[in-house]
Amino acid sequence: MAYNSDVRKVYSDQLEDLKSQGIFKEERAICAPQDSEIEVEFPIGSEKKKVINMCANNYLGLSSHSEVVKAAHEGLDSRGYGMSSVRFICGTQDIHKELERKLTEFLGTEDTILFPSCMDANAGVFEAILTEHDVMIADRLVHASIIDGMRLCKAQNDSYKHSDMAHLEEKLQLHQNKRLRMVITDGAFSMDGDLAKLDKIVELAEKYNAMVFIDDSHASGYIGRTGRGTQEHCGVLGKIDIITTTLGKALGGASGGCVSGRKEIVEMCRQKARPYLFSNTVAPVIVEGALRVLEIISRSTERRDKLEENTKFWRKGLTDAGFIIKEGETAIVPVMLFNAKLSQDVAKDLYAEGIYAVGFFFPVVPKGQARIRTQLSAAHERHHLEKALAAFIKVGKKYDILGKTKQEIIDKYGM
Amino acid sequence: MASIKDTILQYVKNEYLETDDDREITYDTPLISGGIVDSFSMVSLKVFLETKFNIQIPDAKASPEAFDSVNNIVNLLKEFSIKE
Numbered sequence: 365m366a367y368n369s370d371v372r373k374v375y376s377d378q379l380e381d382l383k384s385q386g387i388f389k390e391e392r393a394i395c396a397p398q399d400s401e402i403e404v405e406f407p408i409g410s411e412k413k414k415v416i417n418m419c420a421n422n423y424l425g426l427s428s429h430s431e432v433v434k435a436a437h438e439g440l441d442s443r444g445y446g447m448s449s450v451r452f453i454c455g456t457q458d459i460h461k462e463l464e465r466k467l468t469e470f471l472g473t474e475d476t477i478l479f480p481s482c483m484d485a486n487a488g489v490f491e492a493i494l495t496e497h498d499v500m501i502a503d504r505l506v507h508a509s510i511i512d513g514m515r516l517c518k519a520q521n522d523s524y525k526h527s528d529m530a531h532l533e534e535k536l537q538l539h540q541n542k543r544l545r546m547v548i549t550d551g552a553f554s555m556d557g558d559l560a561k562l563d564k565i566v567e568l569a570e571k572y573n574a575m576v577f578i579d580d581s582h583a584s585g586y587i588g589r590t591g592r593g594t595q596e597h598c599g600v601l602g603k604i605d606i607i608t609t610t611l612g613k614a615l616g617g618a619s620g621g622c623v624s625g626r627k628e629i630v631e632m633c634r635q636k637a638r639p640y641l642f643s644n645t646v647a648p649v650i651v652e653g654a655l656r657v658l659e660i661i662s663r664s665t666e667r668r669d670k671l672e673e674n675t676k677f678w679r680k681g682l683t684d685a686g687f688i689i690k691e692g693e694t695a696i697v698p699v700m701l702f703n704a705k706l707s708q709d710v711a712k713d714l715y716a717e718g719i720y721a722v723g724f725f726f727p728v729v730p731k732g733q734a735r736i737r738t739q740l741s742a743a744h745e746r747h748h749l750e751k752a753l754a755a756f757i758k759v760g761k762k763y764d765i766l767g768k769t770k771q772e773i774i775d776k777y778g779m
Numbered sequence: 780m781a782s783i784k785d786t787i788l789q790y791v792k793n794e795y796l797e798t799d800d801d802r803e804i805t806y807d808t809p810l811i812s813g814g815i816v817d818s819f820s821m822v823s824l825k826v827f828l829e830t831k832f833n834i835q836i837p838d839a840k841a842s843p844e845a846f847d848s849v850n851n852i853v854n855l856l857k858e859f860s861i862k863e
Contacts, residue, residue, distance in 0.1 A: 504820055520822075520826075522823055523823060525795075526797070528797075727814075731813075
């Protein structure tokens with residue numbers, strides 16, 4: 365069938381529908397390397413505006429770090445631009461094996477396999493290791509990529525209320541007749557900024573004979589005393605059977621991800637995980653950059669310590685000003701506004717004040733829980749945060765939400 | 780003994796509402812289109828119905844529409860000769 369006007373209409377109607385619902389996403393062009401202060405064109409083509417970036421996953425500020433950029437250049441010179449192959453044909457270089465070894469060491473696991481992204485790792489891992497005789501029991505707030513991976517897998521899926529350990533225990537009891545049980549959770553939850561109760565989860569998994577899977581993408585590199593992630597924070601290093609994580613956030617911010625964990629599971633992924641088998645190897649430039657990132661964060665905790673300080677300052681500043689934030693330990697700090705339109709209006713006004721932060725609402729977060737998600741970075745200096753806080757307070761006053769309870773905000777603006 | 784309707788309603792409240800969630804759920808409350816149950820966690824509901832009433836609901840029948848309210852679920856169960 366030709367792409368005729370009827371076909372075109374099918375899609376243009378859907379796009380119009382997204383626009384009328386107010387959920388049409390538009391990109392903004394950043395005309396500089398990723399950093400705490402960036403020049404942005406929004407809409408694309410409009411005049412550039414200098415803004416403080418409060419929405420990057422650049423937790424350790426390593427995305428444009430001079431040492432990382434230099435290492436990437438060296439990788440380009442020594443190992444070329446690309447491999448034009450998947451890993452198992454002719455796409456594995458010595459540096460890929462070295463990065464897998466270094467990640468294994470860093471995460472305290474048995475073995476690691478690189479994927480083009482953590483999205484790919486999550487899409488491939490479940491199908492590679494579980495069958496229809498098994499069950500996957502996931503926290504209801506896990507990342508979309510995990511849900512997609514679970515859908516590709518024949519094992520039965522089930523879920524438990526967010527971080528509700530009693531509910532998880534019920535589900536583990538319910539599924540005792542399965543061959544294998546796997547508890548699945550994010551380490552740090554990307555929309556709420558809280559951490560999984562991994563100590564409790566490991567305890568339950570031991571009691572009910574289940575494996576534990578975590579996606580630690582929003583924690584690797586900075587959560588835990590030495591940045592090894594949620595498992596370090598919760599005192600269960602070495603007890604997590606499968607960790608997926610990304611090189612696209614704190615660990616350099618470019619791309620690439622991995623499955624790290626029990627050696628048989630990693631080997632099963634090498635044999636069977638489709639995104640690993642059928643997509644290109646991670647580019648040498650990224651591998652060398654990531655190796656340098658691991659070296660930087662292994663020699664000093666300075667960057668994660670600074671991020672922790674920034675996060676404390678930011679959480680306290682917002683709370684003292686009268687905003688409602690989601691409590692947590694991570695550098696993800698959601699400012700709760702509850703009403704979808706209010707979240708968009710506040711984000712727009714913040715942008716006018718030179719602060720780049722994004723409003724999220726249903727279906728990205730549950731109905732009535734719209735918010736501005738702010739994210740801290742070790743690249744933020746105190747003056748950036750002071751300016752951002754002043755802007756939040758100014759906009760908060762305009763909408764008269766400071767010091768107000770959830771109910772008062774809902775009464776004023778609706779759910 | 781609780782009616783089938785109330786058994787399902789009670790399950791939905793326990794399974795899907797957080798402890799601090801004070802939303803009122805009735806027999807007609809839209810569960811999926813209303814954002815209480817998402818398509819991902821709908822599976823728990825299906826497993827519950829299958830176990831409780833000893834039936835197998837084919838995927839084709841376990842549509843978001845069929846599960847969208849307690850009343851819709853009760854109608855679906857009638858197809859399996861499960862009635863009050």
